[in-house]
Amino acid sequence: MSAQIAGPETVGHLTDQAPPPDPSSTKAKEIAGKSPMQIAFGRLVRDKIALFCAFVILVFVLVAVFAGVICSIFGVTTDTVFASEYVDGLTGMPLTGPPLHGFDPNHPFGLAPQTGEDNLAYWVYGCRTSLSIAFMATVFASSVGIVLGLLAGFLGGTTDRIISFFTDLFLTIPFLLAALVIAPIISERFAASDHYKQIQFWNLVAVLSIFTWMGTARLIRGEVLSLREREFIMAARVIGMPTRRILVKELLPNLAAPIVISISLMLPLFVAAEAGLAFLGIGVTSGISWGQTINKAVTFFDTYPLYLWEPTLGIVALCLALNLLGDAIRDALDPKTRR
Template sequence: MSAQTAGPETLGDLSEEPSQPDPGSKKAEVIAGKSPMRIALGRLAKDKIAVVCAATVLFFLLVAVFAGQICAIFGVSTATVLPSQYLDSLGGGLPLPQYGPPNGGFTMDHPFGIAPLSATDNLAFWVYGARTSLEISATATLFGATVGIVLGLVGGYLGGLADKVISFFTDLFLTIPFLLAALVIAPIINQRFNDSSNYPRIQFWALIVVLAGFGWMPMARLIRGETLSLREREFVQAAKVIGMPTRRILVRELLPNLAAPIVVATSLMLPAFVAAEAGLAYLGIGVTSGISWGQTINHATPFFETYSLYLWEPMIGIVALVLALNLLGDAIRDALDPKTRR
């Protein structure tokens, strides 16, 4: 033989497993798996718009929570003072120049100016208006989301008659105009409880009931649709086979898999309730016996030409809060969607 026959080819270099990196090394940290929530939070942290909106929402939350302390720092309050000492009776009830705009500059005693006709401090009313708006909208969102989640889960999982009844009431409430229902309910409450000593709190909770009672339907329809697809999955069928109770299946198996749509729907429900609360207060059928941004806008409308700042202050607060909540809700939806590449 002119050439030596080569030996059998070995595949050792192909069959051998690659060496695993040290668990404590930086390379292992890079390839370590991440939970869906961690991935979503990482996406949100990289989204500049989401970060700005989250900071804006946090600012309004701090203002609402520490409204009393903020007013104490600036030395202002919501108490009604003697208007004749602060207002120009010959100038249409506008503040005197030494007490701020529109006829004078800003002062530290009243950083946002004072209200015409009543001489109340605008900063105090703005701060407590933020508290009222967030308190009502957050409570209504909690109740509305809870009702929608429960009805959507029950209807989507049980099906049959239960689903038909829940779907019927969902469609029925969707056909009732929200503003018309508020216009009908508010006079009844005013007439029934107007003489009560707890009328402000009654009006507060009545508004929450109206907002939640006519705001749970989108959540219910969303959860029902997701539940209809999830109830046919293998893990739900396996839970049925081993005899797991229905309540446990709903709470332990289905509900955790609905976290993403619930978070998204809730984040979009909150700004809608903020705008609705301000709109109802402006129309005089919301919070009329307390402090509200909508009430301030209603009082400031006649002074738009002579004292526009009085109107712009609550308007800017509503627009900034609603816009931040809406954009943050969109960012949360994109961050929780595994198909989104950002």
């Protein structure tokens, strides 16, 4: 009887271990390594509050971008109207719509007392003004803070001392006091200009940016101080990599988390600040703004509360959504969180 020849034994037979999964299988993809940003995005997608806030912010952005289209759809406009055709000459209240009449489909948000202006048109364009100023101020303030924070943290020495001195100096200046002093002076200087609205817009952006970059600069400086001693930065210095390349290619990508958090928390601050300055009469006074509408509506709160609540609720909803989304982004980017 011939002996049976056994086949060669494999490592799997000797160790009783299952063979490695196919790299293209679902199991292999699940255990594949992910970058920190991919992990943070996955956490953010699973956060229902963050998704809802992102949707609310997207709605406000679409309203601001397509303000003219929305006004055309509802048949409303911001053009000056004859007040006598829309309001009572004695009481100043609208002849149609709230507070004395029912819902008017031609003016869904009602009409402004005394002037007869359409509230929906002013609300939509007020949203555009607030988001435009907040976005531009955030871009400038974040850019200045990131650049100065990178230079102060990486170069150190005299550069760090000079930048830190100016950072502390600007932190000692009260923002509201500076805005009350600077904004009216610049606005009065160019009051006779044909481009007064644009000048007032950029004046407010400049005031918001100049006095709010310090927090970002300090945050970035602290992160760079810890990163510049890491092995990959030491290796980049040893091989003679230029400073600009180290800052842009090595340090900046590792600062994505604090930068995103700083921007997400800076936007609602500027939205509220723009409305507050406009309410005080030193913001956007020649254009359309939620703050200007609130300033006009305060005197009618007892008789026409809806006129005040419309812009106020817009500011509250936008700022709340931005703040909650900023908190969710911070939690998602934090490696220690278990949410």
